[in-house]
Amino acid sequence: MVEKVWGRDSLPPPFAAPESKRIGEIWFEPPPELPDLLVKYLFTSEKLSVQVHPSDAQAAEGEHGKEECWLVLAADPGAQLAVGFREAVDSEAMRAAALDGSIEHLLAWHDVAPGDFIYLPAGTVHAIGGGLSLIEIQQNSDTTYRLYDYGRPRELHLDKAIAVADGGPHEPALRRKVPEHGCVSLVDGPHFRLDRLVGSPDGATAARYSQAALLAIPLDAPLTVAGTTIEPGECALASGISEIRFAEGGRALLTQPT
Template sequence: MSVLPTRMVEKPWGMDVLPPPFQAPEGQRIGEIWFEPPAEMPELLVKYIFASEKLSVQTHPSDTQTEAAGLGRQGKEECWLVIDAQPGAALGIGFASEIGAEAMRAAALDGSIEHLLVWHPVRPGDFFYIPANTVHAIGGGVGLIEVQQNSDITYRLYDYGRPRELHLEEGIAVAKGVPHDPALRRHLPEHGSLALVDGPYFRLDRVDSPPDAALAARYPGELLLIPRSGAFRVKGDRVEPGQCALAGDLADVTFDDAGSCLIAQPVKPAG
């Protein structure tokens, strides 16, 4: 079966009313919907995130840093495509101005780090790439698709007084106290195929029509298909919005001429 198993994850900051096509089970607040990475492609994780409250201020290490720490290749770079946003919804990404490690530590301890971030008001179609070491936080009222390196290493710097563990030493050691590069964020036009990410760890495209030869050349071999509208097939298996599927290659995908989807694929590291 091409369609990946789906896992709904309940979170205290999740939502009990989800945007279509999802539906939260009665009495549950769903914060994340994961698609289990297939054995053929363990490098990538795709998930939806639905936040009714602000998530922690956090950062992630790079592959180089986790390898140096003896943790293997466990770095995490990620990207976000906003699909739903309530009035006032925002994402905190990077600092308004450069900040040193000790000042960042002090701000994490007294909570002012939240106000040192740049909070970007968001609407559906906004896209952000988040390099490793970027200090960031998802605000309340946001629904998004996250495509990331498959790592669960998160260093929380501040959590609004919630009784969860912080990771100040590890987080400050890897966090960059700098603004987010404006080249790594944009608002997508409503229609049209677009290259969203082209390395260094994965590539991601929005495809609004059957792929041409140039796109096929960029996506050799196995890939993940994430329908956004319409119905697709992977070797005969129907794949709909709210699902994610593994395809052996683009030729295995039957595209919906009137549909839209995301496709993703890891980029093999050099060496």
């Protein structure tokens, strides 16, 4: 559990925040078999900073890039996510807007609801609003460059951020509503794949995960991995999909590096 200024002191089940702690993130430490893939839950009570992540090629020596995606699990009325800009902005305009705080108004804010899915390539300027519970799958990197933080006393990284930021709109094809039923391929590279399934995987999904280790994340019903029960709110390593037994009608995520 990771404390954040924008976190919550009351978390949705099955999680519980320690007394007097504002928990914003729950990380699942990547296993040695999959060191480059990180799974998180995020719980927000207020807006996160306006920020951006570099690609592997753009990251400083000794750091890694970060591409990520979000699946909305719960959202208060009016909850929003910001991804990319409403209109193209150049570096000078981005810097000026970051300095005077108007950058948040240049971003494209989207009303979101449970089942909304967004993929963020490296370089996408973004912000997460309050009142959200998300699950995030990402490259295992904590390299974050902040452009604006609503006056909070945290470091900004304007030069680094502007050097890697895409000043254009987010590609609409990278945002979607996940259907309630069936197996759905959400991401297929370049760094990881991610599938949402309900019940057992279909043949195509099983084939994608048959040859290598993967992470299984039950969302609303337990599953078993090599005979061990994995409850919602947990994340498990499997050496292959054949080790996993899925609950009938239960929703789960599967992910692995590509």
